[in-house]
Amino acid sequence: MANTLMNRNDFGMLDPFERMARSFWAPLENMDQVLKTDINETDDQYQVKVDVPGIDKQDVKLDYRDNVLSIKVQKDSFVDHEDQDQNIVMNERHTGTLQRQYMLPNVAANKITASQADGVLTITLPKTQPSANDGQIEIQ
Known part of the structure; x- marks a missing residue:
């Protein structure tokens, strides 16, 4: 939970760099599928x-x-x-x-x-x- 709170800014949104990183790696997350x-x-x-x-x-x-x-x-x-x-x-x-x-x-x-x-x-x-x-x- 602490990590989730650390990744949020005052508007309750994820940091823009965190969003970019997640979208970059998303296609590889389900390679086992x-x-x-x-x-x-x-x-x-x-x-x-x-x-x-x-x-x-x-x-x-x-x-x-x-x-x-x-x-x-x-x-x-x-x-x-x-x-x-x-x-x-x-x-x-x-x-x-x-x-x-x-x-x-x-x-x-x-x-x-x-x-x-x-x-x-x-x-x-x-x-x-x-x-x-x-x-x-x-x-x-």
């Missing part, structure tokens, strides 16, 4: 590995449309640690949705496979051959 991903590409496939520790596979939704792989994870949990006398030792609540999207072109969408083991989601996306004309249309 990101779906950490590795993507490997070979000539015939992409392999995507996503860390999803503690997430059940029914809480993961995958979608591939318009050359974009979308991953959505819904996490709802409540862990309540109490002793016999109802003295709360610790409460932790985590809830929220994490989403990531990756542009992965030329994928055979009907051949995509996914598995989850040891907290890692592995998605294999077999490639198709890109069209030979690269989207160019000849006018006749």
Whole structure:
């Protein structure tokens, strides 16, 4: 509480330099809330590995449309640690949705496979051959 009072001026506002520092570091404070991903590409496939520790596979939704792989994870949990006398030792609540999207072109969408083991989601996306004309249309 003393630190909070020391960071306020006579108007009850945070010091402007403190506000600037907090806004500067804010994007990095939730780095653990990101779906950490590795993507490997070979000539015939992409392999995507996503860390999803503690997430059940029914809480993961995958979608591939318009050359974009979308991953959505819904996490709802409540862990309540109490002793016999109802003295709360610790409460932790985590809830929220994490989403990531990756542009992965030329994928055979009907051949995509996914598995989850040891907290890692592995998605294999077999490639198709890109069209030979690269989207160019000849006018006749």
